[in-house]
Amino acid sequence: MKFFIDSADMKVITTANQRGWVDGVTTNPTLIAKSGRPFFDVIKEICKEVPGPVSAEVISLKADEMVREGLELAKLASNVVVKIPMTEDGLVAVKRLTAEGIKTNVTLVFNPVQALLVAKAGATMVSPFVGRLDDIGQDGMKMVQQIVQIYKNYEFKTEVLVASIRHPVHLLQAAEMGAHIGTLPFKVLQQLCQHPLTDKGIKQFMDDWNKSQAKA
């Protein structure tokens, strides 16, 4: 399973990358706005830091404009993946960008039939948003399970990129289901490493070691 970091903050991305935690990056307009920096500069910098796929989202809503924007984004670096919203125009844009050899990631997917359309359009990745579905009382992970099963049934090549992950259990369940990628905020990446019994065990080992050294 590949881990992506969901961020446009260079400091955080660099830290996670240097720790060897990430295989790619996802951004969205909210994260770019939060960075307070020009869109293209941020994407170019991320693409230099992380060699894996870097999703950069189009802002347009019409297919022609999405394609034009997607072509511009793809010129920024060879590892750019053009992120397109799940709309009728978005699917048209995915087909056209795919025909040009450009990788795409369809975002804001909230049910398995949307994901089926995404795969049929030939997208490289699909991004089901699990946390936002949970937020409205629906089961985000159930949707992921259905998508993984449907893609298996028809041998689609589109990769399932589980997005809007809020905690380690989302990631654990995604891995059990066989999703290809999870994109995580830095905080959740850190939480994956942590367990209170690990900390307790280290403390005990250190205390015992120090006691034995004091006696020697």
Ligand code: G3P
């Ligand atoms: O980048 C897309 C997605 O991961 C956003 O997550 O927490 O804003 O729902 P969230």
